[in-house]
Amino acid sequence: MNNTPKAFPIFDICCVALLLVFLFLLPSKLFKSPTSFVVEASNGNLLSAAIASDGQWRFPVADSVPVKFKDCIIAFEDKRYYHHFGIDFLAMSRAMRQNLKAKSVVSGGSTLTMQVIRLSRKQDRTIWQKLLEMLLALRLEVKYSKAEILGLYAANAPFGSNVVGLEAASWRYYGRDANTLSWGEMATLAVLPNSPSLVHPGKNATRLIKKRNDLLDKLAKLGYIDQSTANLSKLEPVPGKPLPLPQNAPHLLNRFKAERASLEINSTRIKSTLNEDLQIKINSILKRFNNRYRANDINNISALVLNAKNGSVVSYVGNIYQPEITDLQSHVDMIKAPRSPGSTLKPLLYASMLNDGFVLPHTLVPDIPTQIAGYSPQNYDLGYDGAISADKALSRSLNIPAVKMLQQYKYERFYDKLKKIGIGTLNQPADHYGLSLILGGSEVTMWDLANTYMGMVRTLNHFNTYKGLYNPEDYRPASYFTSEKKEEKDYQMNSFLDHGSIWATFNAMEEVMRPGDEGLWEQFSSSQRVAWKTGTSFGFRDAWAIGLTPNYVVCVWVGNADGEGRPGLVGIEAAAPVLFDIFKLLPNGKWFETPITKLRKLKVCKQSGYKAGENCPVIIDEMVPTAGEKTAVCPYHKLIHLDKTGTYRVTDQCESVTNMQHRNWFILPPAMEYYYKIKNSDYRSLPPFMPGCETSGGNNVMELIYPKNAAVVYIPLELDGTRGKVVLNAAHRNQNAKIYWHIDNEYIATTTNYHQFAISPMPGKHTLTLVDENGERLVQVFTVMDKEQKRN
Template identity: 70%
Template sequence: MSSKDKRSSAALWMTDLVCVLLLLAFLFSLPGQLFISPTSFVIEASDGRLLSASIAKDGQWRFPVADSVPVRFAQCLIAFEDKRFYKHPGVDFMAMARAARQNIRAKSVVSGGSTITMQVIRLSRGADRTLWQKLIEVLLAFRLELTNSKQDILKLYAGNAPFGSNVVGLDAAAWRYFGRSAESLSWGEMATLAVLPNSPSLVRPGKNSARLIKKRNDLLDKLVRLHILDRATADLSKLEPIPDEPLPLPQYAPHLLNRFKTEYRAGIRNARFVSTTTRITSTLDFSLQLRVNELLKRYNNRYRANGINNIAALVLDVKKGTVISYAGNIYQPENKELESHVDMIKAPRSPGSTLKPFLYASMLNDGFILPKTLIADIPTQISGYSPQNYDMGYDGAIPADRALSRSLNIPAVKMLQSYKYPRFYDKLKQFGFSTLSQPADHYGLSLILGGSEVTMWDLAKAYMGMARTLNHFNDYKGRYNPHDYDPPVYFHPLDGHGQPISRDQRFDRFQTQINSIIDHGSIWNTFNAMEELMRPGEEGLWEQFSSSKRLAWKTGTSFGFRDAWAIGLTSDYVVCVWAGNADGEGRPGLTGIDAAAPVLFDIFKQLPVGKWFKTPKNKLKQMMVCRQSGYKAGAYCTDKVMQLVSPAGEKTTLCPYHKMIHLDRTGTYRVTDGCEQPSLMVHKAWFVLPPAMEYYYKIKNSDYKDLPVYKPGCEDAGNGNVMEMIYPKNYASVYIPVELDGTRGKVVFNATHRRANASIYWHIDNEYVTTTKNYHQLALSPPAGKHTLTLVDEDGERLVQVFTALDKD
């Protein structure tokens, strides 16, 4: 090859290389993301209506680019800015030539000839308008058209064009200037917005109104000439007023908006998928959200007279596992002392009695009790801890389901003492309570009375999980899906095609297992107990809430009247309500039944009436139960009834309160074989409670029959279980109060004897003190230290206990 040919080949090679480099430069001339400015956080209801939005980090109202551009805006914009938009490849040379002629004639720049595509490039670059920048815009406009559809380009323009003041993008402009979504704007309103980006600094609402009106009207006339509008519509559109001052955006779910912000930013930091955009279409029902907001506002106005400043409500759709109303607080940012910015749905608070149904369900599930098992309700002291019922009374013994419906504290503590608080603590962890940050010993038995903290979110989630589990009994053929206890969702992430991914799509709805946290039968029995309407005591005002809806519900009041709770559920919905003060201040009258329950029932009135839970018959067992004791019927139970219970009920003990006693032939006295011939005895089953339980039980149960006394001559037949100390219990510590005059006070000792007219001889440290008859109460002031208390009746039966009197310090 000659040197000339070599030079020619090298030149050709260099030319090809330059062309390839230029082509690559052209192809990679646009960044992966054209616009990187921060966007506003926006939450829409499930039907697309705006709920709440916040200003972007740079102080601009800039919504994320929408999925589509309203047809009216596209037609107005193209008619005003780029009538050959759908025909040119990004640059309209005819328009540029026309602009050049106009500029030469005017000897100044009066027209730029830029297409919408070129304007998108200019907006993304933010560079000054120079001839060199114009050439770059031409090149990049070609590149943009190469890989983007005309609709994509319109979306980029509509989402990033300036509309005056600090408003960027069509969606933000529609809400700021007209208070409505862009899709709902009229022709006159669309024409107004279409002309604004042309010169936003000179023509904007509130200034230069005459010029803005002229530009809008000229555009409307042009739409008539292009046969897009008829003359009548255009003339009517010209009569529409132009906007004045920017309008505030709706704030119907401000606390959910802040939750979304927090979770979005945490997701970015942790590379965890939350949402690909700062705009979400939530699962909230728009009209329900507004009605709940109005309800909370109305109740808050009433409660503030008592110094109760905050209230919150959360409504979940059980079957979909979604949030349909989220009101984290009343929203009055102008009144800072109300602290209405605090999202109480996320705030850890004392749950009061709202955890009691979980203990009841757990004990049914693990075979500790049956639904109506008698639970002791007597004065109780456990290691210095003395729980009290709300009404300060005692029932002696009460069925477990009624103790739950009446929200009695002492039976709940007795049940937890039997179940063991570490086991219940682990159970609550399984339910997903995220605020149990301390070990189980830190809470102890107070765990069941509000000694821990929970959030409304976790509480509603746990109840929803049980409801979903029971609803899915047939769907999963009696098996369990662990995802039923997953948190509710407030928006559905989008798939690769922009379609929402439902909960069932995200989780394998057939990923089932044999066991669950709580079995179907125990959940069913728990919800039935929560539905019970006869609620005296703490929930004594239940009559005002009676309705045709079947509803499982529970209230709670924290110590010091700091938190009022009410949570209710059906097979379709879970509603959780909290009322109180964000700063933790307690107020008299701040109870679940007075402050939260009325709101709960008013919210349920806004919801459709659904069916009650189906009975999971295959997960329930027919069991013969003692009607009086609620235990599994034993040989001596005289009144038995069939009851549907969880299969775990087989593990419960036989009735311990029915015993066979031996009477004389008249049936009047108890006898033994030491004083009566067995052939002359009458054998009879008898319902016998321990003395302390009996003492209070027979006050409220007139049909309770005392054991017959022993026949004279059978005095030595005592069984050693005729006396019981009510207070103090064995090994208890008692505090001796100091009276107002400085003298040492006294403690009232209380005992009971099975015989109503029995005498008891009291001894402390082997020293005789006194004798009591019928009512065995004694006021004493023992010195500080450990003491032995000995009680002896006239038959010689003895009861010996130890107690410690605490020093006044």
């Protein structure tokens, strides 16, 4: 018996080899040409597109092909498309007969599958290439479905000029989506790939109309449409020159181009979350305001609208879009541009201080002339209230109280908080910004600012949903494209800002008077409740407005992309009107639910807004954030002793205790009192001591308003070259008191009632001594810089 194994038949080897060749004959990626970047609205309509890098309008392959185009192209090119496997032998034999009879190539006999192969390979048309196309067509039919092959054809067929693919052709020639085209329009496009260099819109219109009409008759003959529809379709005009594509979101398109790799999106097309109707209307609003502002050389404006319910972008207008006017720099996406935030960070400081137990909503904070290490903030109106509640300081956007609050909170702590809640442009150490951080001394982007406020809105919206817990994902930036990524549920006991602090902050932001309405808007039930804040950067370079409801966050910026400042470029006048015009487009809804379990009933001193102490005469119950229990007791109410007439203050050294009246008195420090009583007529200054009644000193009856202790003062030269003067200013509790002023132990002046005068001390360190008529003393030092030191 012969046990020698039989040799593997050569025929079988060849079959296996041919099978392997056949299987790997088709490249993994059929078309490698670059595609246009395309941004669609949430409803699927085209918002913006950019030409591909090779200069062609070529959209990525669509998910589906319109039925009309399928019927038209099959009737025109390959009527047995659904009945062959890539090669139509009947059509091939017919084409051979026609070509032999005409002694030239008059018919190709190629199927749509073979045309897809030819479009992908771009080789010369020879007999060998034709045979290879047939083989590859068979392989293509094995790998792809008929619908997918039609999709490849529709996306890559030439439509004349630099237009490739049905979608690009539909927009370039008709200005509409392919799904909306009529039979006449679709038939026109279907005949173009047959000879795009000879027949396309704007060229050989007569020949194009004949080819279209012939196709319409064929469609009627094959039963796709009736003859009357065909006849009516023949009356439609063919398009002329190509149309520009929509550019309703060009800045988002550029953002997508820049971020596509990091977003791990393979296609150059995204279906965005933008609301098409809202996007177009906001574009119109911004253009209207821009036309008005350009008269003052304010050239740029942008707006961002976020849906706080689902964390998505519903409108993204990075700038007005006028590329033909290069001086306007309308190509700059101001939503991504770092700019000075002005006062828009103040609510974040207010919320942080409530959250960490530094203040209560109505706690009085100082509003007096302030100088801190050479830094002298000013209120926008250049006035002072002396003392003002924290919430009103926020609603009026006063600078000095904000700086005083940041000084108390510590700018290092606030800096860390801002970074945690989403402000990603703080690239310098905290000391670089210092206290100016709260007045726009840093840079932020509209994107970060809007997303930070959206994080607060989402946190408060989810109070009941998460049963009082917190999800850090609430601060995740909004998404501008549809994604299947699910929100992670990582509930925590604590957050960056608690529900109660956010709720109180939004209440304070809601109290701001709306521009142009003089506060009367509250009387109209149709008015939408909006918590909002404006901001103006130093030098009038940036005007901001940000507003929020439980459903939406809207951020508006107005200014010049090159940073040029302009008079009148302030948030309340330039940005706020735009903000409220946008809110008019948004649906109204319920206000935030009160987070009851994250608030505590606390006894609060009505006059000072502090936690009530034993000397507070009027105490109210107030719902405050839970951390309010840690705040300080009222420092401004003190027990004083009066004589039996209640006219003078007394001590036990000059008056019997039995004859005294003991009163709780609201006492502000002298500098705060000096300004506070001007705006608060019911403020009662401390009564004077009874004549002859000795005091032990240290009664804090005087305070130097300017300069503060250890201040550094620079005195500039006047226009005539003479040395200027510095104005000294002090406050005394007794309006009729005299103050004797001394510099370096040398008497210089006496003031009564109004304690202010100007002097010109020499450069160097000086000691200022104030003595009143009762011998009370106040000693402070200040330094005058010379001109050379100032320059350094």
